[in-house]
Amino acid sequence: MKMRQLKIYGLSLLVVIGGLGSAGLPAQAASQSKTVTFGQLTNQNPHRLAAIREVARQAILTKTHAKASRVPAVYQVKLPTHMTKKATLTTSGLRMNLLPNKFNVKQVTLPYAQLTGKILNRYLPKSARTSPLKYKKVVALTFDDGPDPTLTPRLLKTLKANHVHATFFEVGQSVSRYPKITRAVLAAGNEVGNHSWNHPDFSRIGTSASVNQVIRTDQAIYAATGKLPQYMRPPYGNITAAEGRQIQHPIIRWSVDSRDWALLNTQKDIQSVLSATRSGSIVLMHDIHAPSVAAVPTIIKRLKAKGYHFVTVSQLLNQQALPGLQYFAAGNYRTAGK
Structure with a gap:
């Protein structure tokens, strides 16, 4: 089995070449994750951190297949407010650990596509980065x-x-x-x-x-x-x-x-x-x-x-x-x- 090292989103990845399963995915893969603080992700901007919390609420509802009646409860989940708290950059998104909550969710991963403009571009894949508008008017x-x-x-x-x-x-x-x-x-x-x-x-x-x-x-x-x-x-x-x-x-x-x-x-x-x-x-x-x-x-x-x-x-x-x-x-x- 051959392994190949790639650089993606600033992370070193070891990807298996060949061995695809029935779903078209590698049978085995190993990757490294990168731990960062919310201060690094947001350049110490509390409004950006509030935007991350906004994405996290949707992620919690989606992960638990929550009914609409649970929406008020998601606003009661304690989400990061301090810049020193940490999260993990992974190949699939920003992984966050959660404090005990009514949804019994210990961890959520926020897709990078939903973090465009909310975290700094350098922590995003190129496809999710902000760029100037193409039109003058x-x-x-x-x-x-x-x-x-x-x-x-x-x-x-x-x-x-x-x-x-x-x-x-x-x-x-x-x-x-x-x-x-x-x-x-x-x-x-x-x-x-x-x-x-x-x-x-x-x-x-x-x-x-x-x-x-x-x-x-x-x-x-x-x-x-x-x-x-x-x-x-x-x-x-x-x-x-x-x-x-x-x-x-x-x-x-x-x-x-x-x-x-x-x-x-x-x-x-x-x-x-x-x-x-x-x-x-x-x-x-x-x-x-x-x-x-x-x-x-x-x-x-x-x-x-x-x-x-x-x-x-x-x-x-x-x-x-x-x-x-x-x-x-x-x-x-x-x-x-x-």
Whole structure:
């Protein structure tokens, strides 16, 4: 049997040549792992560490095939908060040991593809590293308050016909009512974010109630899709500093407010978006108003004619949005609640 030494992700691997099993995998393989601290992985950045915790929660739910009722419990699992704690780089991902928890999970491995932008590039395989956007003019369309049983599917057809992906910030009670539509949003290559359970003003209901709104909506989205949403957008854009610290998602705001909810006029919606959009803009619209959905084909056509490329929020922010921060456009962010 021949062995061959390779260098992958900074690790020395001994790979067996030949001897494939029925599954097409090497019959035997030996590898070395590398122990690192979270401080090394994140360059001592607490927001990056919070992003690792976000990925770990999904990994715990996935590993245990947890039902949606367990989502609140995953937020009670004690995950690393100190930079001196250690994890292990392996060929399949970042392996973390866990403290005793209600899921009876002692260890999880976080896939490198889910750690893009969360840990430093040098600890990632090349395929998972961040890189500059390819286009000079980019814009992200975002739609709030859905899913709507009629208008959201109509919008999805428009996006598909124009080869455009967008980010949908959905209300939990509507997700629970129309889970198939939320699944369709994701299946079409779009993103789904958290927009609270029933759209209250977070700055008025208090931190505890706001956090509960987010977790309840995470639960609804997980029930519909099997995935926790990565992003959160507070209703009206209002969020306090305390809420920003406790909500475990990056906060996505906007730089272009179409005010479509007030205009309710397709031509005015079009003009509102076109006049304000710049490269790197995050555009706020709603997929619960017919004039808004009707405006989208023209908005896409005219912005494409100006040389714009449409991207998701993740792509616009180069996969680097982090919990505890709020984002208004590409390169425009600050601490959540400030």
